[in-house]
Amino acid sequence: MLQHLKKSIYLLFTLSLPFYFYACTKPSNEHSKDAVTSANERVVAMAYPPVETLPPNAPTQKPAFYGQTRSPGAKTQTPLNVTILARTLNHPWSIAFLPDGRMLVTEKSGNMRIITTTGIVSSPLLNLPAVKYQAEAGLLDVITDENFSTNRQLFWTYVEASGTKYTVAVARANLSADETKLDNVKVIYRATPSYTGLQHFGSRLLLYQGLLYVCLGDRHDDSIRVQAQQLNSSIGKVVRINKDGTPAAGNPYKTTSTTKGEIWSIGSRDPQGMVINPATSELWESEHGPTGGDEINIIKRGANYGWPVITYGLDNDGTPLNGGKTAQDNMRQPVYYWDPAIAPSGMTFYSSSVITEWQDNLFVASLKDKHIVRLIINNNRVTGEERLLTDQNQRFRDVKAGPDGALYAVTDELQGRLYRISKK
Structure with a gap:
């Protein structure tokens, strides 16, 4: 009898969870296009509460649509192996796979190394340009060319000093x-203007259909972050360039004295992750x-993502930004947001x-909350969230899907680690 009662209580709890989640994330504007969500979309087939249990920093703000924040929880059912391949990396920032499965890994302090699939770490590659290494500045992202097997070409971003000012440079x-050095080193692009601050460089790279996408931060300070809305500045932008650094054809703006032709989108704060969704060919950030x-x-061509005009959460000083404004005409809403912050980076x-329940899922490295986020995506909406490797107490900086069906991740620590997460 008691067993049947427990089953009935569990069933009632499970069936009621989706409606509880909807009540907690009820749209602020029931008549908006995004808020018109079918009953089937609201009933999420998950038996777990949201993974975020802390109160939001801005409790009066409401999401623009159901599921935009605090999605129902999820849990991987496939047994996993977690292997630490390397433990002594100096603040690693990025992973890029070579054709044979080995990895290029950058260290923020200025080194780029090759790591084998068994965890053997090479000496630093020679001939990298001088890197400004302080605060959030350093050697940042690295990617390989789609034709690396024949041309051995790679691209990377780093912070470059010019006197007392600093900027993000893209090099090729x-x-x-013999895999000991870099040849034919050339800086192909520099974000402008340079600035004295050492925060919010952004700086992920993506190569898609022969073109480079570079996301660039707002440089943090109130005096310069406003340039995220200005077309004569690289600040707070995603730019789209050719492999020689020139603006790509088809960009939304022409190069003029007041407009940068490389701009693809505007209004970003500190973007640190970019990836193409293989199911839709869309750019996610x-x-x-x-x-x-x-x-x-x-990220869409010519779109405005709002910063610093609109945002969820609070401003740097803990007060509402623009009166707590979270939406404005002609400014895009995020697919998902976290409040409080988790500090998302590579994804x-x-x-x-290999792990069928993970197919088409998005994985995001979290620095502040020290985990890897798994987001279940359906029709460009998040319908489930899981937090992996929470027991490792590591600041996860980058995560990549490997060619062997495993996930690989690096942690931004003085004794940084390289992880492999695979099916048992």
């Missing part, structure tokens, strides 16, 4: 045949919000068939 080179308001966005879509 070829890995030498993660960025740090202020006090709360971390975002996942789908990857999982498309392997």
Whole structure:
């Protein structure tokens, strides 16, 4: 009898959860287009509460649509192996796979290394340009060319000093045949203007259909962050360039004395993740919000993502930004946001068939909350969230889906780690 009662209580709890989640994330504007959500979309087939249990920094703010924040929880059912391949990396920032499964890994302090699938770490590659390493500045992202097997070309971003000012530079080179150095090193793009501050460089790279996408931060300070809305500045933008650094054809703006032709989108704060969704060919981006308001966005040509006019969460000083304004005409809403912040960084879509329940899921490295986020995506909406490796107490900086069906991640620590997460 008691057993049947427990089952009935559990069933009632499970069936009522979706309606509880909806009440907690009820749209602020029931008549908006995004708020018109079918009953089927609201009933999420999950038996777990949201993974975020802390109160929001901005409790009076409401999401623009159901599921925009605090999605129902999820839990991976596949047994996993978690292996630490390396433990002594100096603040690693990025992972890029070579054709044979080995990895290029950048260290923020200025080194780029090759790491084998068994965790053997090479000496630093030679010939990298001088890197400004302080606060959030350093050697940042790295990617390989789609034709790396034949041209051995790679691209990376780093913070470059010019006197007392600093900027993000994009460089190109070829890995030498003996894999000890970089040849033909050339800086192909510099974000402008340079600035004295050492925060919010953004700086993920993405190569798609032969073109480079670079996301660039707002540089943090009130005096310069307003340039995220200005077309004569690289600040707070995603730019789209050719492999020689020139503006790509088809960009939304022409190069003039007051407009940068490389701009693809505007209004970003501190974007640190970019990936193409292989299911839709859309560009997804993660960025740090202020006090709360971390975002996942789908980046569109010529779109405005609002910063610093609108945001979720609070401003840097803990007060509402623009009176707590979270929406404005002609400014895009994030697909998902976190309040309080988790500090999202690198991210990857999982498309392997090795772990079938992960297919088409988005994985995001979290620095502040020290975990890897798994987001279940349906029709460009988040319908489930899970937090992985919470027991490791590591600041996760980048996560990539490997060619072997495993996830690989690095942690931004003085004794930084390289993880492999695979099916048992």
